[in-house]
Amino acid sequence: GDDAEEELETQLEPVPLPLAGAQRMFIVQPRAGDLKQRRAAELQVAEAVALVNTLHNWTVVDKIILPTKNLDQKLIFGKGNFQILTEKIKRLPQATAVFLNLERISTLTKKELEDAWGVNVFDRYTVVLHIFRCNARTKEAKLQIALAEIPLLRSNLKTEVSHLDQQRGGSRYIMGSGETFLETQTRLLRERELKIRNALENLRRKRSILRAQRQRREFPVISVMGYTNCGKTTLIKALTGDAGLQPQDQLFATLDITAHTGYLPSQLAVIYVDTIGFLSDLPHDLIGSFSATLEEVAHSDLILHVRDVSHPETVQQKASVLSVLKNLNLPSHLLDSVIEVHNKVDLIERYEPAEPNAIAISALHGYGLEDLKEEIERTVLKATGKKILTIKVNLTGPQLSWLYKEATVQEVDVMPDDGTASVKVIISESVLGRFRKHFPQ
Numbered sequence: 001g002d003d004a005e006e007e008l009e010t011q012l013e014p015v016p017l018p019l020a021g022a023q024r025m026f027i028v029q030p031r032a033g034d035l036k037q038r039r040a041a042e043l044q045v046a047e048a049v050a051l052v053n054t055l056h057n058w059t060v061v062d063k064i065i066l067p068t069k070n071l072d073q074k075l076i077f078g079k080g081n082f083q084i085l086t087e088k089i090k091r092l093p094q095a096t097a098v099f100l101n102l103e104r105i106s107t108l109t110k111k112e113l114e115d116a117w118g119v120n121v122f123d124r125y126t127v128v129l130h131i132f133r134c135n136a137r138t139k140e141a142k143l144q145i146a147l148a149e150i151p152l153l154r155s156n157l158k159t160e161v162s163h164l165d166q167q168r169g170g171s172r173y174i175m176g177s178g179e180t181f182l183e184t185q186t187r188l189l190r191e192r193e194l195k196i197r198n199a200l201e202n203l204r205r206k207r208s209i210l211r212a213q214r215q216r217r218e219f220p221v222i223s224v225m226g227y228t229n230c231g232k233t234t235l236i237k238a239l240t241g242d243a244g245l246q247p248q249d250q251l252f253a254t255l256d257i258t259a260h261t262g263y264l265p266s267q268l269a270v271i272y273v274d275t276i277g278f279l280s281d282l283p284h285d286l287i288g289s290f291s292a293t294l295e296e297v298a299h300s301d302l303i304l305h306v307r308d309v310s311h312p313e314t315v316q317q318k319a320s321v322l323s324v325l326k327n328l329n330l331p332s333h334l335l336d337s338v339i340e341v342h343n344k345v346d347l348i349e350r351y352e353p354a355e356p357n358a359i360a361i362s363a364l365h366g367y368g369l370e371d372l373k374e375e376i377e378r379t380v381l382k383a384t385g386k387k388i389l390t391i392k393v394n395l396t397g398p399q400l401s402w403l404y405k406e407a408t409v410q411e412v413d414v415m416p417d418d419g420t421a422s423v424k425v426i427i428s429e430s431v432l433g434r435f436r437k438h439f440p441q
């Protein structure tokens with residue numbers, strides 16, 4: 001119940017992460033040996049810069065791309081490159097930290113590098129997690145982040161314990177309990193993880209009830225997806241007029257799935273779902289924590305893939321979004337009907353989409369939205385098996401109020417002479433079947 005949830009929240013005091021406060025970061029981007037990887041490394045380093053710029057008290061002091069032959073081994077850089085790097089860092093006394101843009105580095109490697117360089121060293125997992133935590137607003141986002149922190153805490157614990165062992169030697173028992181320090185801490189972590197998973201499960205159960213209610217009311221659901229900062233929230237705001245939405249010029253502004261009602265040209269009500277933005281290499285454990293949120297997408301009727309076509313790396317961004325979408329195990333009809341939306345065309349002179357079916361818009365300036373709504377309507381009607389029909393009803397009977405309740409009435413044309421009306425409705429096959437059964441005449 002709510003009491004249990006509140007209790008959990010007080011227990012989930014944020015774990016202090018070393019990244020709090022102002023950071024002046026030196027970005028180190030390793031790239032695989034062959035030259036073909038150069039472009040990929042450039043995108044990654046641009047993303048690292050964008051990540052650092054996300055938080056107002058973080059800045060980039062410098063960045064470097066360094067080739068490495070053995071990304072997966074303990075020694076990340078060859079001797080020569082390591083030397084170059086160490087000297088460069090020593091010449092940057094204003095840097096407070098090195099952002100080593102690898103998904104994860106082991107605690108041991110981290111410690112060795114920190115000893116050699118005299119500054120903190122962070123991997124992408126830690127950096128992204130910290131940003132997520134700063135941006136999390138709702139209970140669910142906070143829980144998902146707390147869950148994503150567990151692996152980090154677990155590996156910190158191991159290093160901490162081996163450190164203690166070196167200092168004191170032998171095993172230490174917590175007085176009387178018969179448990180070693182490591183055992184106690186491991187158990188506490190396991191309990192914490194279980195509590196978080198239960199609380200998330202509860203939230204999701206509530207949401208699946210909402211989903212069922214939504215489906216009964218037969219509002220089509222449209223998931224708005226795309227690379228982070230491409231303009232998803234801005235677009236939904238423009239389509240729905242929802243003043244509560246806050247687009248921001250930063251990565252991962254949206255960490256929760258939120259639903260907003262909008263209307264298509266023929267007054268069909270739809271629900272737009274705002275989602276978390278993608279990055280080319282979101283750490284896997286983080287994707288895991290958020291995957292249940294993304295599962296929601298599988299239950300939608302249509303996906304809009306929004307792209308920032310003014311971004312220099314827009315083509316790579318599209319590829320990485322498509323590959324994430326593919327891994328979400330979405331039903332194939334959903335993948336086949338994706339509408340590609342080319343956003344921010346106000347920043348490009350005379351923009352012409354290269355893709356034949358894409359729709360060019362400016363969510364910020366409201367350009368192209370009517371075309372987009374029409375395309376959404378066409379696709380949604382097709383996807384949901386709904387039709388727009390004109391039905392003749394007798395105004396003395398209950399047909400009209402039945403239609404108002406069960407379908408979407410768009411227009412009522414009353415014929416005063418014979419007491420009938422022509423009613424234009426958006427109606428699904430199944431509702432039409434029920435209508436015919438109720439009112440055979």
Ligand SMILES: Nc1nc2c(ncn2[C@@H]2O[C@H](COP(=O)(O)OP(=O)(O)OP(=O)(O)O)[C@@H](O)[C@H]2O)c(=O)[nH]1
Nearest residue numbers: 229230231232233234248249252253254277363364
């Ligand atoms: N010039 C221009 N800027 C836009 C347009 N659409 C959005 N933006 C800007 O792009 C930035 C990001 O917009 P958001 O709507 O927050 O992007 P998002 O995709 O929701 O981002 P995340 O939630 O962080 O993944 C904001 O500064 C917007 O004002 C557009 O059509 N033209």
Ligand SMILES: [Mg+2]
Nearest residue numbers: 232233253254
């Ligand atoms: Mg957003």
